[in-house]
Amino acid sequence: MTSLLNQISPSATNQIRLDHMHVLATFHQYEPASSTRLKRGLADSVCLALEIHAQLEEEIFYPALALAMDSDMVRKSPVEHGEMRTLMARLRQMVASDPVFDETFFELMRLVLHHVADEETVLLPAAERLIPGQLQDLGARMARRRLQLAASRGGELASSLVRSFSARGVVAAATTVLSGSYLLARHSPLAPAWMRRGGPRAAR
Ligand SMILES: [Fe+2]
Ligand SMILES: [Fe+2]
Structure with missing residues (x-):
């Protein structure tokens, strides 16, 4: 399993971009006029995906980048994750009809959106410039950790999927973000061209 993950995992920076793309696609499916059931499912899917994504960045990506880059943006990123967690905790306590x-x-x-823009315009290009030789290994570590985190939260994933079943993108997002199965994700219509074209080596 370990060597398979090493072979099929996209690099850390491409994994992060893919997570961002799917979370943003899920955000864009949310409409105030939608049913409370769908809104609850979309919110739960976004929260679960963001929580796992933030944890992967904090445990694996940011520390590796911080060793190569002395930057306020790297230091403030976990703080912004904390602000997101505060809002997500509020959402979880509310009913969707509130x-x-x-x-x-x-x-x-x-x-x-603000946080993702900073990561995609500054941190990810910096990582690709400063630590290019580490990104594949970091990606494999992120994929392994993602599987552990997703396994521990399988019940939440199942219930948010059921509630948001009518939203195709949510299913794709949750499948990708939580299962760690990028081979499945390659067939998603939301997958980026590099992923549909050719697999992890092409993604570097
Ligand atoms: Fe991110
Ligand atoms: Fe982040």
Whole structure:
């Protein structure tokens, strides 16, 4: 399993980009006029995916980058994750019919968009410039850890999928973000061209 993951895992930076793409696609399916059931499912899917993504970055990606780069942005990234966790905790405690639910969801979306923009324009290019030789190994470590985290939260994944079943993108997002199965993700219509084209080696 370990060597298979080493072979099929995209690099750390491409995994992070893929996670961002799927979370943003899920955000964009949320509409205030949707049913409370669908809104609950979308919010739960986003929260679960973000929690796992943030943990992977904090445990594996940021520490590796911090050794190569003295940057306020690297230091403030876990702080921004903390702000997201505060909003996600609020969302989890609310019912989706609460008038503040939409507002809280969109506040989380704004925070995530800002954070993702910083990572994609500064941190990921910096990692590809400063530690290119480590990115495949970091990606394999992230894939292994993702499987552990997803396994421990399988019940939550199942229930959010059932509630958001009508949203195709959510199924794709949750499948990708939580199962760690990038081979499955390659066949998703949301998958980026590099992934549909050719697998992990092409993704470097
Ligand atoms: Fe990220
Ligand atoms: Fe992040």
